[in-house]
Amino acid sequence: MRVISDFHIHGRYSQATSKNTTIPLLVKYARMKGLSLLGTGDFTHPKWMEEIKANLSEDGSGFLFSKDGFPFVLQTEISLIYTQSGRGRKIHNIVLAPGIEVAEQITEALKKRGRVDYDGRPIFGIPSPEFVEMMKSVDRRVEVIPAHSWTPWYSLFGSRSGFDSVEECFQDQTKHIFALETGLSSDPAMNWRLSSLDRYSLVSNSDSHSYWPWRIGREANVFEMKTLSYNEFISVMKEKDPKRFLFTIEFFPEEGKYHLDGHRNCGIRFLPKESIKHGNICPVCRKPLTIGVLHRVEELADREEGFIPKNAIPFKSLIPLSEIIQKSIGEKSVASKKVWSIYSPLIERFGNEFAVLLDAPWKDIESVAGKKIADAVIKVREGRIKLEPGFDGEYGYPVFNNQPTPQKPRETSPSPQKSILDF
Secondary structure: EEEEEOOOEOOOOOOOOOOOOOOHHHHOOOHHHOOOEEEEEOOOOOOHHHHHHHHHHOOOOEEOOOOOEEEEEEEEEEEEEEEEEOOOEEEEEEEOOOOOHHHHHHHHHHOOOOOOOOEEEEEEEEHHHHHHHHHHOOOOOEEEEEEOOOOOOOOOOOOOOOOOOOHHHHHHHHEEEEEEEEEOOHHHHOOOOOOOOOOOEEOOOOOOOOOOOOOOOOOOOEEEEOOOHHHHHHHHHOOOOOOOOEEEEEEEEEHOOOOOEEOOOHHHHEEEHHHHHHHOOOOOOOEEOOOHHHHHHHHOOOOOOOOOOOOOOOEOOOOOHHHHHHHOOOOOOOHHHHHHHHHHHHHHOOOOOOHHHHHHHHHHHHHOHHHHHHHHHHHHHHHOOEEEOEOOOOOEEEEOOOOOOOOOOOOOOOOOOOHHHOO
16 A cells, blocks of 8 residues: 655644644544545644544554544654754754554653653653664664754754764664655755765655644655554654655755755855855854755755766655645735635545645646646646745745746845756
């Protein structure tokens, strides 16, 4: 069976999340998106765990199931803030658990080192190697995956608080790390430029803070699985067999919040070469620029752009359907009634959003939503779009139909977008 999984999300007790999120709503909108497996999010938070237990049940497979049979894998995200080699480090990790009993044992172990009840993504001063060792001591089936591995502020390779290699971060516990989450601002092609990452599976998840279908599933993993079980779920990622790990669904990395370098408050957005020319200093405020993912990849890469490793898992870059509709018709919000009036008939006709984005023929989309929307969907599917890249916490966005961009960052030198936006 084909399983489309988004196994890194958040419940409503994490910071900056939708407080209306519930398990039933996650199930409803996951099905609308076309997902067939979700992470629970935030199992260490006591109130969210209560909701998990009230709405999901176990069947011995290591997965949990809703009352109408939708599967979840127990998952949380942990923030580690500590000092190593004289530098402050801030690393976020996804933790996966094979059942409620193990998840609760993880929570109890963490409670000995700090609180878990103030945020769905709690913070601990535990070094990454010690953290992995702690998780494995709870149960050998517990897995740790570095989250959004390139984000400047809180990640494995982050320009502000990370490391230059997996081994530097996890040291003797690197043997237990088998996958890296690419994050919204990078895609597999960017990661392929580092030969040291060839051994790892590259996974993609939404890190969603909301239940809406333009948030959950904006990145996902497509597996071929014989059974819905935790053990097979892990083995598909570990083995990297392209007959089982079929592809990942990616944001266009330019849409991520930290793709390029810059200063949001100063309106400065630079390609890496522009930043280097300015000594990585903002020409407006004279403070260090926030170095984005593209720059960081360039710093660490030992391969040219376009290199594809042997047995690389392919990927497909998409934009959420709601956003395609919104941009195509010039609406201000993806949640507007006009957007929903186009979105809902498409879902009714094709069954879910991924069916529209990945497979529906142009003529069938056109018959439901009109030529403009059909053209936009096919352009996204084929990568023939223009994008305004994100930087310093500002999401990037697609530009359809030669529309004027709603907000242009200040330029103090030739526009950095010209060399990367035209597909």
